[in-house]
Amino acid sequence: MKALCKTKPEKGVEYKDVDLPKIKDDELLVKIYKTSICGSDIPVYNYTGWAPRRIPLPFVFGHELCGEVVETGKNTKGFEKGDFISVESHVFCGLCYQCRNDQRHVCSNMVVLGLDTQGGFSEYAAIPARCGWKHSDNKLKEIASIMEPLGNAVFATLVxxxxxxxxxxxxxxxxxxxxxxxxxxxxxxxxxxxxxxxxxxxxxxxxxxxxxxxxxxxxxxxxxxxxxxxxxxxxxxxxxxxxxxxxxxxxxxxxxxxxxxxxxxxxxxxxxxxxxxxxxxxxxxxxITGRQIYKSWHVMEGLLRSGKINPAPIITHTFEMKDYEKAFATMMDPERKCGKVVLIP
Ligand SMILES: [Zn+2]
Ligand SMILES: [Zn+2]
Missing domain, CATH: 3.40.50.720 (NAD(P)-binding Rossmann-like Domain)
Structure with a gap:
């Protein structure tokens, strides 16, 4: 499959063929429909700041994702082929003090998809099933990749x-x-x-x-x-x-x-x-860090479905993934002439 892969310890990435991810028993294989670029993808792209210390090489990044489930690990429940999901990028352990105290957003063993583990600027991604947010229909499909960052704002604003x-x-x-x-x-x-x-x-x-x-x-x-x-x-x-x-x-x-x-x-x-x-x-x-899992998602879904909020106009640019250089240049525009930038694999 094609993916945006960081192969060298320097600025930039390659759009190249990589192996299809193999899912673990508790994971879903997701065919990525759309992904969006987060501000935290910029240090990874430029290989600056915390990025050299944090990311392994070679590395597929990207953590604002949505797509269709095409395979389910044998220990997953509640998902089947054809389901459309958004992705909670914060992989919580479910076992630590915070996870057992309704504070999964600050899990002591938190791993972030696409920053600590292989992400989703790619045609397919392996997603832990507990991080899947299933859509009941296609109503939110076109904005589904930006639900991850929108959830941050829901948490911050309505705490x-x-x-x-x-x-x-x-x-x-x-x-x-x-x-x-x-x-x-x-x-x-x-x-x-x-x-x-x-x-x-x-x-x-x-x-x-x-x-x-x-x-x-x-x-x-x-x-x-x-x-x-x-x-x-x-x-x-x-x-x-x-x-x-x-x-x-x-x-x-x-x-x-x-x-x-x-x-x-x-x-x-x-x-x-x-x-x-x-x-x-x-x-x-x-x-505020991350989203309350899954309280912020429920509130967000309600606000979106009721039409109280419509974040679609905040997506100002959409690029095919092969045009990633234009997409990242847009994100790094010194005059900040963009909102969310979306990539389509
Ligand atoms: Zn992010
Ligand atoms: Zn935990």
Missing amino acids: EDVAGKTVFVEGCGPQGLFAIEIAKACGAQKVIALEGSPYRQKMAEQMGADAIFSPTEEKLLEKIKKASGDPSGVDVVLEMSGHPDAVRLGLKAVKPAGRFTAFGLPGSEMTLDYSNDIVFKGIKVEG
Whole structure:
């Protein structure tokens, strides 16, 4: 089968023939319908940051996947040939303290498909059956690969309720755009967005943001508080950018006893005014990683099927997998003129 394979310890990948994966007894063989590129695929592609330490070579990456089950391992239950699935990329063990305490998203033995094990930028992939999310019909088929990242935003946005609240979304990449739409759908009073790229500012507006500011604006904090309608700040900050300045700004923008949800990843250690911005303000800081398995998926499916959210416009580019160089160049565009980028094997 054809796959995007990293064969050398350097930038770039090859689109080449590799062996069809052999499934284990608890796995499904899935014929990939669509896959999408995650921000975390970029260090793998460029072989920078954590990637050289983490990924084995040769390596097929890609973890936002959907497709049709074409073979089932003998110990799998609940799946049959022809089922269409999305994939939970976080392979939880099911046995550790967290897994047995309804906290599978922070499993102590977590393995991520396509980062720690062979992934799905390929025609077929072996998927542990416990990571399959079965679709009952074809209604969500065209967006099925982006349910994995959408689930992150569902978890981050709705970890506590947003109804009637002012929400400040920092960073309008796909995660921020998803979060804007989810917050609006779930009754947020006002959604304020932070984004520097004009292309993504426009997308934020389309997803329903009530006010959009650029990180380079003067008197930014004052403007955000004014837009929220409360001089003490916003009720909820969703930090989706990982930029240290945005993290610090968000901690200043949230009102005393408000909620700061941390999802974006700064590239290194950073400083912040811990005493004044967290302790004395009495705010709640909540880290978000992955999706609640499978609570986030159920909530997401309900929001999608009811039509409360429609993330399809956030898919701005679709390429055939053989055109992967164009796809990755689009993802790495310095002006960030893209939303989600999808690859078709
Ligand atoms: Zn990802
Ligand atoms: Zn576990």
